[in-house]
Amino acid sequence: MQREPTPQLLDADAAQAPWVCVTLDRVRGSAPREQGACMLVGATQTRGSIGGGHLEYQAIATARRLRANWTTGAAAEPHLEHHALGPALGQCCGGHVALRYTLAASGTLPRPEPLFHLQLFGAGHVGRALVCALRPLPCLVDWIDEREQEFPPDAFSNHDTAAGSASLRVLAVDAPEAEITTAPPGAFYLVMTHSHDLDFRLGEAILRRDDIGWFGLIGSATKRARFVRRWHERGVSDQALQRLVCPVGIPGIVGKAPEVIAASVAAQLLRVASPRSVCNSD
Numbered sequence: 001m002q003r004e005p006t007p008q009l010l011d012a013d014a015a016q017a018p019w020v021c022v023t024l025d026r027v028r029g030s031a032p033r034e035q036g037a038c039m040l041v042g043a044t045q046t047r048g049s050i051g052g053g054h055l056e057y058q059a060i061a062t063a064r065r066l067r068a069n070w071t072t073g074a075a076a077e078p079h080l081e082h083h084a085l086g087p088a089l090g091q092c093c094g095g096h097v098a099l100r101y102t103l104a105a106s107g108t109l110p111r112p113e114p115l116f117h118l119q120l121f122g123a124g125h126v127g128r129a130l131v132c133a134l135r136p137l138p139c140l141v142d143w144i145d146e147r148e149q150e151f152p153p154d155a156f157s158n159h160d161t162a163a164g165s166a167s168l169r170v171l172a173v174d175a176p177e178a179e180i181t182t183a184p185p186g187a188f189y190l191v192m193t194h195s196h197d198l199d200f201r202l203g204e205a206i207l208r209r210d211d212i213g214w215f216g217l218i219g220s221a222t223k224r225a226r227f228v229r230r231w232h233e234r235g236v237s238d239q240a241l242q243r244l245v246c247p248v249g250i251p252g253i254v255g256k257a258p259e260v261i262a263a264s265v266a267a268q269l270l271r272v273a274s275p276r277s278v279c280n281s282d
Helices: 007-016 053-071 125-134 176-182 196-207 221-233 258-273
Strands: 020-028 038-041 046-048 079-084 096-103 117-121 140-145 167-172 188-191 214-217
Touching: 020 053, 038 053, 053 079, 053 096, 117 125, 117 176, 125 140, 125 258, 140 176, 176 196, 188 196, 188 258, 196 214, 196 221, 214 221, 214 258
Parallel strands: 117 140, 117 188, 140 167, 188 214
Antiparallel strands: 020 038, 020 096, 038 046, 079 096
């Protein structure tokens, strides 16, 4: 469920309008954000980011100059600027970007394409922590558990609608295995339920699909070995079993607190979904 904007938010938007949208129209070489990233510039506020640093500072100044011209009667024609990300701009990425300035229809940022579609099985401590870690990220999450009471009180209604945030679908169902057949090709799966028997059944159903993007199972190396042996006995192919990731998380991160595991797994999902490294902002 999406929450309607409050009168205070609507008033704040009106005070900032009109907004100017600044978009990374083209990117060549290393840059602080990817092509298509954008930000909105209002009278005194900004939303989103094109990467920070002096590039963004200069872009805000340009957007406010254009905004002033457009609000005093000048034709609101798109404006394009090219910037080399070198010493002259105070940044050292070394790439080149083109910024496009347009009049925005509203103060709402467009949603980026999701990085991945995840079916997350389990609403226990780690599952809840992981959903919190994924909330700010552009992804689709189906959060699935048999036990409706295990979901946080706001899980069914308090979804973040900000651009770039996760789209969360909460499913309290009697047969979690049935949801696996509804996932699109290339989906990610993460199994961390309260029951080893349920983990086993879910894992087998996932491994029998030949189009999974990634499959992670929470647990130890011992759990992995036991499950792999049983799945093999049940006819799951060696090729399918090679896709299993267990334990989950980035190697080398110490700590078993739910929040630590969640941060490590969220980083792992991002690494799988975004294999190419980019220049960080600022």
